[in-house]
Amino acid sequence: MEKDKAVLSWNEGKIKTLIVETLRGLSQVLLIENAISGMIILLAITIASYKLAIIAFISSLIGTLVAQKGRADGDGLSKGLFGYNSVLTGLALFMFLSGPNDWIIALFGAAAAAILTAVMMFWMRNTKIPILTAPYILLTWSMLLVSYRLKSFQLSQDLVPQSLAHWKLNIKGEINWIEGAVSGLSQIFFIDHTAAGVLLFAAVIVAGWRYALFAVLGNVIALFTAYWLGGEHTLIYEGHYGYNAILAAIAAAYVFRDKKGGIPHLLSGIIAAFLTVPLTASLDTWLMPYGLPALTMPFVFTTWIILLVRKVLPGL
Amino acid sequence: MEKDKAVLSWNEGKIKTLIVETLRGLSQVLLIENAISGMIILLAITIASYKLAIIAFISSLIGTLVAQKGRADGDGLSKGLFGYNSVLTGLALFMFLSGPNDWIIALFGAAAAAILTAVMMFWMRNTKIPILTAPYILLTWSMLLVSYRLKSFQLSQDLVPQSLAHWKLNIKGEINWIEGAVSGLSQIFFIDHTAAGVLLFAAVIVAGWRYALFAVLGNVIALFTAYWLGGEHTLIYEGHYGYNAILAAIAAAYVFRDKKGGIPHLLSGIIAAFLTVPLTASLDTWLMPYGLPALTMPFVFTTWIILLVRKVLPGL
Amino acid sequence: MEKDKAVLSWNEGKIKTLIVETLRGLSQVLLIENAISGMIILLAITIASYKLAIIAFISSLIGTLVAQKGRADGDGLSKGLFGYNSVLTGLALFMFLSGPNDWIIALFGAAAAAILTAVMMFWMRNTKIPILTAPYILLTWSMLLVSYRLKSFQLSQDLVPQSLAHWKLNIKGEINWIEGAVSGLSQIFFIDHTAAGVLLFAAVIVAGWRYALFAVLGNVIALFTAYWLGGEHTLIYEGHYGYNAILAAIAAAYVFRDKKGGIPHLLSGIIAAFLTVPLTASLDTWLMPYGLPALTMPFVFTTWIILLVRKVLPGL
Numbered sequence: 001m002e003k004d005k006a007v008l009s010w011n012e013g014k015i016k017t018l019i020v021e022t023l024r025g026l027s028q029v030l031l032i033e034n035a036i037s038g039m040i041i042l043l044a045i046t047i048a049s050y051k052l053a054i055i056a057f058i059s060s061l062i063g064t065l066v067a068q069k070g071r072a073d074g075d076g077l078s079k080g081l082f083g084y085n086s087v088l089t090g091l092a093l094f095m096f097l098s099g100p101n102d103w104i105i106a107l108f109g110a111a112a113a114a115i116l117t118a119v120m121m122f123w124m125r126n127t128k129i130p131i132l133t134a135p136y137i138l139l140t141w142s143m144l145l146v147s148y149r150l151k152s153f154q155l156s157q158d159l160v161p162q163s164l165a166h167w168k169l170n171i172k173g174e175i176n177w178i179e180g181a182v183s184g185l186s187q188i189f190f191i192d193h194t195a196a197g198v199l200l201f202a203a204v205i206v207a208g209w210r211y212a213l214f215a216v217l218g219n220v221i222a223l224f225t226a227y228w229l230g231g232e233h234t235l236i237y238e239g240h241y242g243y244n245a246i247l248a249a250i251a252a253a254y255v256f257r258d259k260k261g262g263i264p265h266l267l268s269g270i271i272a273a274f275l276t277v278p279l280t281a282s283l284d285t286w287l288m289p290y291g292l293p294a295l296t297m298p299f300v301f302t303t304w305i306i307l308l309v310r311k312v313l314p315g316l
Numbered sequence: 317m318e319k320d321k322a323v324l325s326w327n328e329g330k331i332k333t334l335i336v337e338t339l340r341g342l343s344q345v346l347l348i349e350n351a352i353s354g355m356i357i358l359l360a361i362t363i364a365s366y367k368l369a370i371i372a373f374i375s376s377l378i379g380t381l382v383a384q385k386g387r388a389d390g391d392g393l394s395k396g397l398f399g400y401n402s403v404l405t406g407l408a409l410f411m412f413l414s415g416p417n418d419w420i421i422a423l424f425g426a427a428a429a430a431i432l433t434a435v436m437m438f439w440m441r442n443t444k445i446p447i448l449t450a451p452y453i454l455l456t457w458s459m460l461l462v463s464y465r466l467k468s469f470q471l472s473q474d475l476v477p478q479s480l481a482h483w484k485l486n487i488k489g490e491i492n493w494i495e496g497a498v499s500g501l502s503q504i505f506f507i508d509h510t511a512a513g514v515l516l517f518a519a520v521i522v523a524g525w526r527y528a529l530f531a532v533l534g535n536v537i538a539l540f541t542a543y544w545l546g547g548e549h550t551l552i553y554e555g556h557y558g559y560n561a562i563l564a565a566i567a568a569a570y571v572f573r574d575k576k577g578g579i580p581h582l583l584s585g586i587i588a589a590f591l592t593v594p595l596t597a598s599l600d601t602w603l604m605p606y607g608l609p610a611l612t613m614p615f616v617f618t619t620w621i622i623l624l625v626r627k628v629l630p631g632l
Numbered sequence: 633m634e635k636d637k638a639v640l641s642w643n644e645g646k647i648k649t650l651i652v653e654t655l656r657g658l659s660q661v662l663l664i665e666n667a668i669s670g671m672i673i674l675l676a677i678t679i680a681s682y683k684l685a686i687i688a689f690i691s692s693l694i695g696t697l698v699a700q701k702g703r704a705d706g707d708g709l710s711k712g713l714f715g716y717n718s719v720l721t722g723l724a725l726f727m728f729l730s731g732p733n734d735w736i737i738a739l740f741g742a743a744a745a746a747i748l749t750a751v752m753m754f755w756m757r758n759t760k761i762p763i764l765t766a767p768y769i770l771l772t773w774s775m776l777l778v779s780y781r782l783k784s785f786q787l788s789q790d791l792v793p794q795s796l797a798h799w800k801l802n803i804k805g806e807i808n809w810i811e812g813a814v815s816g817l818s819q820i821f822f823i824d825h826t827a828a829g830v831l832l833f834a835a836v837i838v839a840g841w842r843y844a845l846f847a848v849l850g851n852v853i854a855l856f857t858a859y860w861l862g863g864e865h866t867l868i869y870e871g872h873y874g875y876n877a878i879l880a881a882i883a884a885a886y887v888f889r890d891k892k893g894g895i896p897h898l899l900s901g902i903i904a905a906f907l908t909v910p911l912t913a914s915l916d917t918w919l920m921p922y923g924l925p926a927l928t929m930p931f932v933f934t935t936w937i938i939l940l941v942r943k944v945l946p947g948l
Contacts, residue, residue, distance in 0.1 A: 070629025149597035151546025230783025313702025386945025467862025
């Protein structure tokens with residue numbers, strides 16, 4: 001309550017800055033620093049579910065406020081870098097938990113994500129490798145597993161632990177290629193809604209045509225690679241393989257483009273998107289006994305490896 | 317045998333120093349550097365089980381001797397910093413293994429713990445974050461799992477691997493709040509004995525009233541948080557959630573108190589104790605397929621995060 | 633195809649250098665830098681299976697070419713340090729996968745191993761600890777698990793995930809000590825063939841009698857330690873405990889011999905070989921729910937610990 005009052009006592013400029021940073025936090029989920037994109041993303045989520053949109057906005061706000069109150073170092077705050085992990089954590093916990101307390105736990109998670117973001121930024125400072133969505137992933141996995149031991153955390157029925165010994169891979173079924181074309185981008189925000197998918201694409205175009213190009217490219221490569229390597233058809237068209245590929249393609253080909261020599265950026269993005277497919281399959285298996293989703297970990301691992309390769313193998 | 321002779325040939329002063337360092341090693345389990353506290357702890361363990369007390373003392377002695385013989389760097393030796401991981405490893409292996417060889421394996425583990433302590437201290441030197449009980453935990457987990465493949469390691473019947481798929485959380489049953497009040501401190505040493513619990517509290521008071529204050533505070537917060545979040549009632553009053561909270565509260569609020577500005581130490585200790593509860597629940601789940609206990613890992617993670625937050629978010 | 637032409641257009645000297653580096657890559661699997669040893673190793677693999685030998689040679693070649701094309705730093709290339717992880721990854725994937733695509737995946741893995749080798753070398757540069765076979769292990773584990781989700785990866789029937797809850801240790805059965813004497817060295821290359829084992833030993837002798845001494849010593853210690861601690865008899869004589877001990881003994885006692893003072897090299901090698909046995913047992917258990925083999929991870933962990941101990945505890 002005191003924090004609310006403090007916010008109100010600020011002058012208008014400060015509130016405006018806070019809103020802009022919060023919206024940038026939303027856009028940073030797609031590696032974009034653009035408040036307009038953030039607003040369109042928020043609109044897209046609202047179409048799919050207004051509750052989810054509220055969680056997303058408040059999560060980004062909480063992340064930004066925590067970093068501001070904590071006096072986080074550098075210019076990450078104004079770029080929205082303390083918002084995106086909070087947005088994703090809030091959304092994931094709200095989606096994968098059920099029961100009356102899920103939104104409280106989600107917002108608590110959003111605050112914790114901002115803190116973990118600051119900690120990991122410091123921790124990985126010397127490597128000069130970005131933390132990406134690692135704080136969100138580690139925190140969400142840990143918080144979802146709490147549900148097995150504390151009654152107030154209720155896990156959604158979708159997450160089912162399975163023994164590898166009893167697992168049978170069944171890839172049968174038609175692929176809905178049209179649904180596949182838009183589902184990848186929506187999956188990042190845990191939504192499954194065609195109009196929302198189109199709006200998310202608009203958010204990407206606003207930020208620059210290159211973002212849009214690599215998003216499409218990443219998704220297409222993931223669809224065909226996963227099909228070619230024999231992934232489960234329902235997972236493919238639901239965007240299960242697409243969302244990590246989109247993020248990895250954008251990251252490798254455009255956002256972290258400090259590349260000199262070696263293979264061109266476009267090829268780099270294609271390779272990144274391709275690699276996320278087996279990595280997603282591998283991580284799905286590692287997590288199967290725990291019933292946890294891979295989230296954006298394949299994107300994180302792929303991007304880290306691509307960025308490190310540029311450092312150590314400049315000829316590639 | 318040669319080592320024994322060498323010890324005897326020392327002058328009295330050297331033996332006295334060795335005993336003091338060994339007792340300090342015992343007290344460092346509770347983050348205390350005080351030989352008197354160490355002696356009272358030894359007495360408390362003796363009341364519960366004289367065998368356990370012998371293992372605890374010899375483990376600390378072995379840890380100290382290994383570090384001394386190895387010429388470990390710095391002043392850690394005189395502070396007892398090479399004893400506490402050995403004490404805990406010796407106790408844990410003795411408790412969780414059975415069969416005729418358990419004490420040999422326990423003492424071998426104590427020696428290995430001192431070596432791993434030195435290695436991890438070096439490894440984490442640049443982070444300026446203390447290793448806490450991490451060597452003990454990693455070593456004990458690894459050594460307990462040996463029992464599934466080598467006949468001479470016999471696991472206690474208490475440690476049962478369980479599939480998450482078949483796990484049902486049952487929190488029913490009365491809570492014995494009085495037992496809960498003393499069980500937390502004893503659980504650190506794997507004992508379950510009221511008089512011993514009271515003596516351990518005396519060991520804490522001797523070291524300073526602030527230690528005692530934060531020990532009580534940590535335990536109370538863990539009891540109520542675990543109850544409020546819906547933990548299993550038997551686990552709660554047996555101190556399962558309390559012991560990590562006690563250590564985290566002492567560490568965050570008192571031992572590592574190089575805090576300037578931000579939230580006060582007391583609040584910092586309360587938050588630390590609170591955080592250990594969901595972290596304990598999460599770690600219990602991660603380890604369920606292996607049937608391993610969380611040991612003091614929730615305390616380690618919580619304290620590391622709190623200390624890193626102080627560095628990177630000075631406003632918190 | 634373009635690469636092939638480029639290779640042919642080189643002058644003879646460059647091709648010769650490439651072949652020598654490729655053979656050194658094969659010998660580096662045994663921590664040896666010697667093209668003659670590499671050639672004998674290739675011959676030994678050929679005796680057991682010519683297909684496996686082709687995979688081994690091409691994998692080493694691919695690893696070397698990737699590092700060359702990527703302009704890897706330092707003199708690792710000429711020493712064959714970009715070949716051995718590729719050799720092992722190629723062999724392991726070819727052995728543990730089945731189906732028509734296994735050799736394509738194996739060679740893709742060999743290229744990825746060289747890249748991961750460069751990344752991990754950079755990443756661990758400051759620790760001054762060698763990466764050993766860590767890239768191979770992490771990559772092979774990850775790629776084997778892909779088989780549970782993508783149809784084109786077909787896992788061999790040998791790798792069966794098992795719940796710890798249903799596991800019964802059965803150590804009954806005779807030990808074939810003679811088979812045990814030669815199986816350790818062959819296991820490193822996933823082969824089980826007496827004449828091949830003898831040839832591998834010749835490859836070791838060519839590199840120096842000390843290599844041979846520590847290989848024998850490591851194997852003998854592993855056989856007796858595993859028997860004494862109660863390991864499964866079939867695993868013991870098949871070399872399951874021996875191959876890590878051989879590598880660890882060679883590494884600790886001879887290859888990384890920058891030791892001053894403390895216990896002598898010979899004892900250091902004996903301790904290393906001994907430690908790999910419980911470590912193998914522990915890792916086998918950790919990986920049991922995933923049905924993954926421990927590969928050479930016990931050797932990696934043991935050697936890392938021994939090398940770090942020399943830094944931090946110079947008296948040992």
